[in-house]
Amino acid sequence: MxxxxxxxxxxxxxxxxxxxxxxxxxxxxxxxxxxxxxxxxxxxxxxxxxxxxxxxxxxxxxxxxxxxxxxxxxxxxxxxxxxxxxxxxxxxxxxxxxxxxxxxxxxxxxxxxxxxxxxxxxxxxxxxxxxxxxxxxxxxxxxxxxDKVDIFRVNIDTPPEEIYNVTTYDLKNSTITPEVMAAFDEKHAVLRAYKKTAVDNLAGHIALTFELVYPISTRIAKERGYLDKMMAFESDNDVTRKQFEEIRRKINEYVQSKDR
CATH class of the missing domain: 1.10.3210 (Hypothetical protein af1432)
Known part of the structure; x- marks a missing residue:
């Protein structure tokens, strides 16, 4: 070839x-x-x-x-x-x-x-x-x-309403479903069938971090600020704000463990 x-x-x-x-x-x-x-x-x-x-x-x-x-x-x-x-x-x-x-x-x-x-x-x-x-x-x-690393970039360069075809209200007020949150405990990506709410899509993309195979991929996502900017999403829902606190903690712990 x-x-x-x-x-x-x-x-x-x-x-x-x-x-x-x-x-x-x-x-x-x-x-x-x-x-x-x-x-x-x-x-x-x-x-x-x-x-x-x-x-x-x-x-x-x-x-x-x-x-x-x-x-x-x-x-x-x-x-x-x-x-x-x-x-x-x-x-x-x-x-x-x-x-x-x-x-x-x-x-x-x-x-x-x-x-x-x-x-x-x-x-x-x-x-x-x-x-x-x-x-x-x-x-x-x-x-x-x-592909995953650039999906992260797209998430910070493009309004999420356009990416996920949702309204700002739904994105800011919906909560993350239990099945999606479970992926952060189990450290794996989220099945499409589990994504039920507008904000589930964003959380699901963040969870792709667990699937990165090569250290350079995780390093690029972290050093270029993709992960931090995605996780900085500000919800108008108190429950979702706490869920994102948990997501940030688990992703940061995971990324740090990959650096050792």
């Missing part, structure tokens, strides 16, 4: 140019893609992957959300629950309908083609598919970490 970064970027720009870049949702995903690719590269270098492996990780970042653009065009939403699984949808566009051939040559001539496809299909799953070899799992974890 031959990876020409300039070609990949030009192809991505041409592809996304078919959609309405003036739409904030489209621009959000374009910007997100470039940042995730950069984070994939940072993680790959930090774990001492070679130059080609780093290019593969970067390529996965560039391609991971290709399905988002057609998703919003066809369904008018980025909600997978209300439309399609965007990871599999994008992977099908790339690897079943041949879109990948516009990005790289000889995609299926070595093992990395299958690795990229597997990583893209697994990047937004609650858990990575069982039975994968450790090398493939590593690339899955790189894109999953990079």
């Amino acid at each position: 031959k990876i020409d970064r300039e070609r990949v970027q030009n192809t991505f720009a041409e592809y996304t140019g078919r959609y309405n870049a003036a739409d904030p949702k489209i621009k959000l995903k374009i910007d997100h893609t470039y940042r995730v690719a950069e984070l994939c590269e940072l993680i790959a270098k930090d774990i001492n992957l070679n130059e080609y492996e780093t290019d593969v990780a970067w390529l996965t970042g560039m391609l991971h959300d290709v399905g988002r653009f057609e998703q919003i065009k066809r369904y008018g939403t980025f909600s997978d629950a209300q439309s399609v699984d965007h990871a599999n949808f994008g992977a099908d566009l790339l690897f079943k309908e041949g879109l990948i051939d516009t990005y790289v040559d000889d995609f299926y001539e070595d093992k990395y083609g299958a690795i990229v496809e597997t990583a893209i299909r697994n990047h937004s799953k609650f858990r990575i598919d069982e039975g994968l070899d450790e090398y493939t799992v590593m690339f899955c974890n790189i894109i999953r970490d990079a």
Whole structure:
């Protein structure tokens, strides 16, 4: 598989140019893609992957959300629950309908083609598919970490009302459901089915911290202020304010434990 970064970027720009870049949702995903690719590269270098492996990780970042653009065009939403699984949808566009051939040559001539496809299909799953070899799992974890870290950034750069499609009143006055709070005790991400209230979505994104695999990912999220700014959410509900005090305590304890 031959990876020409300039070609990949030009192809991505041409592809996304078919959609309405003036739409904030489209621009959000374009910007997100470039940042995730950069984070994939940072993680790959930090774990001492070679130059080609780093290019593969970067390529996965560039391609991971290709399905988002057609998703919003066809369904008018980025909600997978209300439309399609965007990871599999994008992977099908790339690897079943041949879109990948516009990005790289000889995609299926070595093992990395299958690795990229597997990583893209697994990047937004609650858990990575069982039975994968450790090398493939590593690339899955790189894109999953990079995606999560930039999700944190999106949460502080974009009004939460836009991200979660909720009103300010609901966001400021709802409480976090017990199942979502339990994730902070058990130190894991929150299943989508457990998110019932407007503020559950924010808490669920904060809980992604527990799923970060590589130390550099946690370090970036902390050093760039993403976690602190997300946890600084100010609720108008006394119960929720106490819940966020508990979230801050548990996340900070967890991050500190990863630094030791």
